[in-house]
Amino acid sequence: MSEKSKDQLCRGSVSDSYMAQQSDSYKSWYAAGAVVLLAAVYTWLLHEFGWFTCVLLAPTPDEITWSNSNWQEIEEGSLFILSAYEDRRFQPHYVRIMGMESLGPAQQTKDQPVNVSAIEEHELTCVLWYDNGKRDVVAAERRTMHKQRTIYDGSITYMAYLYSCPIPAARETPPSRVSLTFDVCERITNVVNVTSYGPSKKLHDPDQERDSAAGRTAPPSDKIALCLKPLNFPTKDIALRLAEWIEIQRLQGVDVIFTYVYDVTDTAMVVLRQYQQRNIVDFVIAMLPDRLPGNGKAREKFLRRTSMQLQLTEKVVLNDCFYRHLAYDYVSVIDLDEVIVPRQHHTLTEMLDNLRDVTVTVPKNAGVADGGGESQLAPPCASYCFRQSMFLDEFHQQDHDDIPEYLHVMQHTNRSMYVLTKNELSVKSLCSTRGVIVLGNHGPYQVATGYKDRCYVNRKMALLHHYRNSCNIIHNIQRSSECNKTKSDTIQEDNMIWKYLDPVRQRVEQMAFDCWQSRENSA
Template identity: 30%
Template sequence: MARKQLLVAWKALRRVLLLVFVWMGVCYAVFHFTHGAGNSFLIGPFQRSLLQTAAPPEHHVPVEPLKALATARLESSTILARDTTADSKSLLDLHPHVDISPSASMKAFLSRLSNMSNIPSAYWENGRKPAISSKSCVKYPELYDLSFNNLYWQKLSVRNGTFYIYGAYFDNRPRVGNVPLVRILVMADKIKPPPTLCQLWYNSGSYPTISTTKYTYAWYSKWGNYQDGILQPFIVTCKAPYLNPKREAPVSVSLVEKQCDKPTNNVRVVNNRPAEKQDFAVCVKGLDFLKDDLSVRLIEWIELLNMLGAKKIFLYELEIHPNISKTLQYYQQKGLVELTPITLPGGQPNLPGLRHHFLNMKLTHKRQNELIPYNDCLYRNLYSYEYIVLLDIDEVVMPVQHRTWKELMNEVVPMALQQKNYTRASYNVRNVYFLDDMMNEDAKKHAVHEVGIPGYMHMLQHVYRAKNFTKPGSYVKCFHNVDRIVSVHNHFPLNCFGTCTTYSIDTPYAQLQHYRKDCVGPLKKSCNSEFKVYTVRDTTIWRYKDELIQRATKALKDLGFFS
């Protein structure tokens, strides 16, 4: 019995001891997890206040190391404070680069527009408007009553047609006669536009002078697009008598349907009169190089034309690569180039890219639109140059026996007069191809550079040409006699005072060197058989080699193309 009681007591003791050990384990676990390094998992997002108030564990650090640590912390805080102060001071000293130059006055702003706009100067700030009498049935139009179109055009809508007006020009050349003319360059949506009148505005006039108009069609019907609804190029001419004994010319003109119509357009009459008339200028149609960077080739071309005798090159800009823009601005600052922005009139697209595609797909429309910049270039320079030459940027009129255009024409003009005793309206030069790859033969490929000539000099590198010239009268370019021309086309004059006479300069004297990848579209089928089969090495251009390389290289360096 006693043994049984002892066994029960032992079991009870074991239970107590087990409970004690379990309790001790739980206490140890709680103490460990609430005070040890492993307690982070207990502190979640819902216990953020505990995280912020939890005390760091106690560390028993000896006194001397503690002093050293305190000193280090103090020094670190001092350095941090010093760095923060320095950063604050440096930030306060920073000044962003912004344009702080004085704002241009409205007068200065509008004056800059005069170089790229057909708006009369009377609209500039403090400009002098004609003092029109109160008895006049029509008043001088207000600026914002004008109908503008696509930046550089003005518009006239009449009952049976629409006119888009680009520019107006005073013409009192000797062959005009006793009464001067105003020529207005327009695109109209009719092949036979309805009658219109010119309202001519003079600075001293109390009334506008009313003059009837005459239309000169600047296109040939056989070339296509001869139908209403497609914009056609015209030169509108009206007589512009001098206003008084001082021979005052009109300063602007409005095209209207009836005499007393309120004008929706008012275009400045260009009347440039330089002190001296120079010999040669070059005109280039609207440049449309959306993605092509032709800046290096353009530099070589500009420098060569200047060496040949071109005093200035007038170019028009549709879309150009930024490097081309930079190059032309460089030459514009040097006075060798004048760059004029231009758009297409009416409903034709002007969105970059879309316009480029439109002109590639609509070649006849493109050719018709090109006549606007060509004839604008002619009329802006009626009294500035003896000859204008219409060129593309891959063409050069190259004298063969002479060094300059002036020397060439000094011999050609007497030869033409000896043949027939009258002054020609133009002197044409025949076209010959300097293609990128003649015959596709390794010996005649231009991948291998000519010895002593930098690879970036495209024309100097390309000295193989077709032996055969294109047919006489085909793809020619001309020296146009400014005194005799009424309207010009890419290849020859269209309208003249009297007959558009031309003289063909023989190929031993000059040739139009045309640097292309391939023949033009209509000649592609016969390109191999007529032009690539028979080739000759022609180094005429090398007469200008040393100076041309020097000039082009300097320009490329100035523009940063070698950096």
């Protein structure tokens, strides 16, 4: 073979080898590109449609497991959810779910036994469902609805939780429904509607509008919602007491009142429905979750017993009320025997306008009275707290002849001059919807970064009037001591509430007539 032939053969071999290598390289690039493309497509499908390697379908109505008409059940009674709300106050936006978890056996710690959730170690997942068929799967964040992470009480079988589901920033519209699950590949048996974060609407109150037009009151600048503690009065008729309390709140500038109703008399229910028709009160017929008493004497006994379990159950419905009214400026949790009374203003809204411009005494701790703490500007306050003064039945000497006997608050004007200051449970609060994350009976439990949790309002500006039969039913040692001081201090007439007397008397009388007429027409 000639040298030229050998050279051509050598070149051909090298060329073939080079081409083969190039082909293998291109194949590798093609394969890598295909993998990247498939990953991108999968990620897009995952984001847009919630595609997984397992079937992920929203449950049909027949597939939902209900504990009762209020609560849905997850994992054979380990978790119960009540409601869900959109929260657009922070970034990211959230869906907040109200729920309760069953407890496992109590575990011993260094100090005492504590209750631990039966699902404490499990990770919860939120599935956010959208009207356009898309879905998101995100990790659920859990927050307890009480200050201490662990509480021991022999009566506790369920703990209250707030579950937060972050909404992906790319979503332009909020989800319409949400589910909680431990495993997205398992059949989901719960789904609750997400109540959207909508604008609040001022109630149409012709009396207030007429007064404002006449220059007698300044138009309110804040919107206030009251969460009335759940009602359980199966035999005691609170109809007129309830009407008086509602009318006082209206005159103070409150926009809406919401409550859960366990059991009330027929007359009280007529009053509630009358106010509901006027868009002044809204309420939900309440049920307890799972094995807690469902109705009858057993439930009545449970609700009347002062236990930690009852308080934890109430925290779920009170936070439900708070998140229902996020579009309002302030939300307050208050009882039927309590009224926050401004002493330098006619309405709560006028008082709030002034609170932003003055300094208030903020105790270094809850056990310090006025003047014992440091003065600072009120904002940014997550809540304004009002100290309590007792108007006990035993202080009431005789009726005021010119005031109807059924106006309990207006009749009871004698109070102890002692103002309860030694316990943070001796206050009620107006809580800012801008700063509170978890609400308690007396004030916020968890607040957003940058907010002071409680600002105590000077007693000269406002007091919480507490109208009780007795204060001896409180067995806590510290609170019993406060009760003794209440009884031993000077008893003096305080008729500050009478600034609402005339319109309250007229409105309650009209409500009584309307209720009577309503019952006559339905008979």
